[in-house]
Amino acid sequence: MEVFLQTLVSGILKGGLYGLIGMGMSLIMGVMGIINLAHGALMMVGMYVTFACFTYLGIDPYLTIFISMPSLFLLGMLIQKYTLNPLMEVDSILPENQVLMTVGIAMVLTEVARFIFSSDYKSVRTSYSGATFFIGDISFSVALVVAFFIALAFTLCMFWFLLKTDLGRSIRATAQDKDAALLMGVNSKRITILTFGLGSALVAAAGTILMPVYYLFPDIGGPFTRKAFVITILGGLGSTVGAIFGGLTLGLAEAFGATYIGMAYDDMIGLLIFILVLLFIPGGFKRLLKV
Amino acid sequence: MKRLAMSVCVFSVLMFWGVTVVGPAFADNIKVGIVLPLTGKLAKFGEIEHKSFLMAVDEINAAGGVNGKKIDLIIEDSTGKPDVGRSAIEKLISRDKVIVVGGGYSSSVTWATIAVAQQRKMPFLVNTGSADRITEQGWKYIFRLNPPVSEYPKAFGSFLEDVAKDVKTVAILHENSLFGQSGSKKFVKKCKKMGIKVLIKEGYEAGAIDFKPLLVKVKAKKPDLVYMISYIMDASLLMRQSKELNFNPKLFVGGAAGFTLPEFQKNAGSASDYVFSATLWTPSVPYPGARKYYDKFVAKYNTPTEYHGAEAYAGMYVIADALKRAKTLTPEGVREALAATDMMTAFGPVKFISYGKKTQQNSLPTFLVQWINGKLETVWPKDVSTRKYVYPVRKWNQR
Numbered sequence: 077m078e079v080f081l082q083t084l085v086s087g088i089l090k091g092g093l094y095g096l097i098g099m100g101m102s103l104i105m106g107v108m109g110i111i112n113l114a115h116g117a118l119m120m121v122g123m124y125v126t127f128a129c130f131t132y133l134g135i136d137p138y139l140t141i142f143i144s145m146p147s148l149f150l151l152g153m154l155i156q157k158y159t160l161n162p163l164m165e166v167d168s169i170l171p172e173n174q175v176l177m178t179v180g181i182a183m184v185l186t187e188v189a190r191f192i193f194s195s196d197y198k199s200v201r202t203s204y205s206g207a208t209f210f211i212g213d214i215s216f217s218v219a220l221v222v223a224f225f226i227a228l229a230f231t232l233c234m235f236w237f238l239l240k241t242d243l244g245r246s247i248r249a250t251a252q253d254k255d256a257a258l259l260m261g262v263n264s265k266r267i268t269i270l271t272f273g274l275g276s277a278l279v280a281a282a283g284t285i286l287m288p289v290y291y292l293f294p295d296i297g298g299p300f301t302r303k304a305f306v307i308t309i310l311g312g313l314g315s316t317v318g319a320i321f322g323g324l325t326l327g328l329a330e331a332f333g334a335t336y337i338g339m340a341y342d343d344m345i346g347l348l349i350f351i352l353v354l355l356f357i358p359g360g361f362k363r364l365l366k367v
Numbered sequence: 368m369k370r371l372a373m374s375v376c377v378f379s380v381l382m383f384w385g386v387t388v389v390g391p392a393f394a395d396n397i398k399v400g401i402v403l404p405l406t407g408k409l410a411k412f413g414e415i416e417h418k419s420f421l422m423a424v425d426e427i428n429a430a431g432g433v434n435g436k437k438i439d440l441i442i443e444d445s446t447g448k449p450d451v452g453r454s455a456i457e458k459l460i461s462r463d464k465v466i467v468v469g470g471g472y473s474s475s476v477t478w479a480t481i482a483v484a485q486q487r488k489m490p491f492l493v494n495t496g497s498a499d500r501i502t503e504q505g506w507k508y509i510f511r512l513n514p515p516v517s518e519y520p521k522a523f524g525s526f527l528e529d530v531a532k533d534v535k536t537v538a539i540l541h542e543n544s545l546f547g548q549s550g551s552k553k554f555v556k557k558c559k560k561m562g563i564k565v566l567i568k569e570g571y572e573a574g575a576i577d578f579k580p581l582l583v584k585v586k587a588k589k590p591d592l593v594y595m596i597s598y599i600m601d602a603s604l605l606m607r608q609s610k611e612l613n614f615n616p617k618l619f620v621g622g623a624a625g626f627t628l629p630e631f632q633k634n635a636g637s638a639s640d641y642v643f644s645a646t647l648w649t650p651s652v653p654y655p656g657a658r659k660y661y662d663k664f665v666a667k668y669n670t671p672t673e674y675h676g677a678e679a680y681a682g683m684y685v686i687a688d689a690l691k692r693a694k695t696l697t698p699e700g701v702r703e704a705l706a707a708t709d710m711m712t713a714f715g716p717v718k719f720i721s722y723g724k725k726t727q728q729n730s731l732p733t734f735l736v737q738w739i740n741g742k743l744e745t746v747w748p749k750d751v752s753t754r755k756y757v758y759p760v761r762k763w764n765q766r
Contacts, residue, residue, distance in 0.1 A: 082583040090577050195410035197600050199634045206638065208611045215612050290576055291600045291634055295408045299574050334580035340543040340570030
């Protein structure tokens with residue numbers, strides 16, 4: 077029983093974090109219809125921002141959210157404005173080439189990070205990094221619990237933002253039908269720029285709250301891009317609530333898989349769910365939840 | 368159109384640039400190829416080896432090179448991926464026309480590259496890739512300087528017999544790679560021989576965030592000993608989370624690789640205390656030049672080095688020695704010279720022998736180290752130890 081409960085707790089805590097990672101990609105994919113393969117690399121940049129603030133300025137990692145999110149928001153907007161949007165305008169270049177562009181951007185970001193910080197492994201060690209509390213025999217990592225609640229808060233904020241604000245409605249409109257949105261007077265170019273910025277900021281937040289428990293090196297992005305992609309498909313494109321569900325599903329599947337099947341099959345379990353969802357509920361949880 | 372013309376211009380300049388840089392390599396120099404992961408997730412290990420290779424080749428060239436000729440190192444990046452490693456060695460052989468290849472980090476990459484070397488009749492001195500099967504093929508062109516992974520726990524075995532006699536059960540955690548699988552399989556056999564019961568043997572995917580599900584499962588089995596074959600960051604997360612779960616086996620032992628790097632201690636912090644690890648080399652080993660290599664490395668690069676660096680450093684000297692003795696400076700000549708190697712290096716004596724299923728394999732003793740107060744101390748065998756081991760170890764919540 078202890079093993080079961082501990083696995084459940086691990087899965088849920090990790091799932092919340094995954095949800096936040098997936099949310100940004102889901103948003104970008106929903107609005108622009110492209111897979112952002114630089115997603116993990118953007119997360120890596122956010123983590124380096126946190127690392128630098130903590131190491132050189134002594135700012136608490138959780139507070140650096142207020143630095144990493146705006147800077148990644150800006151970086152994301154610049155990327156969309158000057159590298160991805162121009163590709164849309166040239167007719168001879170297929171819009172799908174934006175995806176290839178994101179691969180290039182990921183490589184550039186990775187190598188720049190290597191140039192500045194070298195390929196050393198870095199980590200942020202705080203007093204609460206290894207702190208735990210016990211409920212019964214189940215251990216909770218303080219940092220992961222905090223991360224989970226921050227992720228939850230972001231999801232609720234995003235949900236409110238997309239449903240209740242004008243800007244949010246414009247984003248959803250662009251995601252549903254770009255041309256129609258354009259006809260209704262939505263500046264879709266501005267919306268794409270904003271969305272990419274928002275997506276980058278969200279994944280930066282995920283990176284930042286992951287920092288106290290995890291570690292960092294320039295190539296860390298790849299696996300997270302893959303995870304984000306799986307979560308996005310699970311949750312449904314453009315759906316924030318879907319992303320949280322997708323994240324939790326993946327987190328739980330990985331945790332229970334690790335305990336009852338074998339941790340070596342981590343990736344296989346994730347991708348198996350991915351295939352099953354594509355086969356049986358294309359459109360992901362979004363289609364079931366209708367949000 | 369203008370843009371196209373522009374990009375063609377830029378492209379051709381870049382191409383030309385590449386050619387001019389590579390072009391005027393001195394015809395007289397001896398070309399030696401090295402395959403290492405300089406980027407990618409194994410870059411940290413590649414970096415230490417890269418620096419050690421450069422340091423060794425500078426020393427050799429400054430001391431007059433090989434019979435008056437200088438050695439040109441051509442270093443290719445394998446990025447830690449087997450397919451890239453294959454094309455890297457293809458390029459070294461076809462385009463750079465090297466006469467011997469060294470390096471080879473990570474078993475998976477090495478396994479892929481040596482197949483090319485054997486096929487193209489190119490001598491390859493492996494200095495790190497440690498999966499057993501690398502030298503079990505009877506391949507004439509493949510030599511290995513470092514002991515295979517199955518022999519890493521040699522010193523640990525004698526420690527168990529002499530000191531930790533009360534260890535009866537073991538849990539084995541390993542990275543799900545060629546290195547981890549090969550090492551864990553051999554360790555299971557070793558345990559059976561010593562009468563230690565293997566309770567659980569689990570692989571995991573490197574780079575995981577959360578090892579807790581795995582660790583609670585292991586904890587529930589109550590093993591006396593936990594043996595882990597992991598690269599650096601997985602190693603520190605495993606230890607950190609074991610501490611968080613208050614998981615207290617009698618011994619935590621790492622099978623070299625990640626557990627001996629200074630970064631392990633930096634990242635695991637107090638969770639690294641009293642963790643044992645097998646290692647192939649420490650600066651205190653009784654070989655001439657071992658301590659000197661360590662001091663020179665620290666002086667030059669201002670960062671500590673460990674066994675991977677020593678392997679690379681020694682590997683370069685073995686290659687240079689073979690080049691000196693080679694009758695002809697061709698791959699065939701170097702192969703014959705390598706086969707006749709019998710020398711002392713900072714990493715230990717080097718002689719390529721056949722034993723068991725292995726051929727052209729160097730045989731070396733291994734050591735047991737322990738992290739004590741943030742320092743990596745050699746604790747076994749006794750005659751090379753820098754400090755007495757700490758055993759039994761106190762429980763996490765009683766420290």
